[in-house]
Amino acid sequence: MPDEPDENISGGPGGGGREVAFDLSESETTRAAVVVDRLGDLYWRKAYGGQGGFECLVRTILSQNTSDKASQPAHDELMARFSGGDLAESLAAADREALVDAIRSAGLYNQKSKLIIGVAEEVLADFGSEADFDRYVRKADPAAVRERLLEMNGVGPKTADCVLLFAGGRGGVFPVDTHVHRIARRIGLAPADADHEGVREHLERDVPAEACGFGHTAMIQFGREYCTARKPACLDGPEACPMADVCAQVGVSPETGDVFDPADVRE
Numbered sequence: 001m002p003d004e005p006d007e008n009i010s011g012g013p014g015g016g017g018r019e020v021a022f023d024l025s026e027s028e029t030t031r032a033a034v035v036v037d038r039l040g041d042l043y044w045r046k047a048y049g050g051q052g053g054f055e056c057l058v059r060t061i062l063s064q065n066t067s068d069k070a071s072q073p074a075h076d077e078l079m080a081r082f083s084g085g086d087l088a089e090s091l092a093a094a095d096r097e098a099l100v101d102a103i104r105s106a107g108l109y110n111q112k113s114k115l116i117i118g119v120a121e122e123v124l125a126d127f128g129s130e131a132d133f134d135r136y137v138r139k140a141d142p143a144a145v146r147e148r149l150l151e152m153n154g155v156g157p158k159t160a161d162c163v164l165l166f167a168g169g170r171g172g173v174f175p176v177d178t179h180v181h182r183i184a185r186r187i188g189l190a191p192a193d194a195d196h197e198g199v200r201e202h203l204e205r206d207v208p209a210e211a212c213g214f215g216h217t218a219m220i221q222f223g224r225e226y227c228t229a230r231k232p233a234c235l236d237g238p239e240a241c242p243m244a245d246v247c248a249q250v251g252v253s254p255e256t257g258d259v260f261d262p263a264d265v266r267e
């Protein structure tokens with residue numbers, strides 16, 4: 001993974017969202033619910049929503065294939081130079097070089113600047129303004145919003161789900177990034193060979209709706225601190241990981257020190 005900050009951008013006291021109470025009821029004792037409840041004990045229990053849909057879309061495009069540490073300054077610089085009025089309007093009319101210059105720290109700036117101008121033009125053409133698009137993200141049927149977002153060039157399932165979660169404030173949306181994809185399959189919350197969409201389907205089926213948002217952000221944090229790609233904590237023994245008693249350790253062998261992608265594990 002690229003260099004990452006100590007704290008997930010949406011976690012902790014400064015990261016936005018609001019605290020929520022989440023009590024694991026007896027009817028919600030799927031392993032996925034237990035894991036997410038424990039992530040809540042370890043980190044935070046938050047509900048999300050309230051960000052502007054278009055700004056969130058731009059932020060998520062900037063964050064593709066890079067770390068929060070690199071994409072946050074790019075987002076801040078973009079906002080400093082292009083916000084003030086209707087963000088979609090200013091980005092649709094943006095000088096490409098000026099946009100590239102603003103977002104350079106996020107990497108892949110040529111590609112990302114093209115995508116951002118493209119989505120800005122599309123939002124203006126189809127919704128009329130940033131505010132109308134934001135309203136659509138908040139109010140329309142979530143499945144329809146997801147489908148519409150996925151039609152945009154450069155918007156994949158993770159980006160669409162992040163917009164639904166952080167801007168739409170929709171419950172039951174569990175975006176799957178590389179950490180979530182790895183950890184859910186290692187623990188055994190999804191089949192070892194599930195792709196990102198397969199993992200999302202399992203998590204959204206098994207995790208209570210109000211816990212999906214912080215399940216996503218806290219699982220990312222857990223992936224940075226404990227269940228890292230190359231050196232999961234349990235290689236040092238079960239006491240090194242707070243999930244050890246609920247984890248199937250698919251692809252992780254503390255006996256030999258081997259770590260495989262769960263999809264490569266032979267029965």
Ligand code: SF4
Pocket residue numbers: 186187226227228232233234235241242243244247248249250252
């Ligand atoms: S026990 Fe190992 S594989 Fe399972 S969550 Fe912990 S670190 Fe990851």
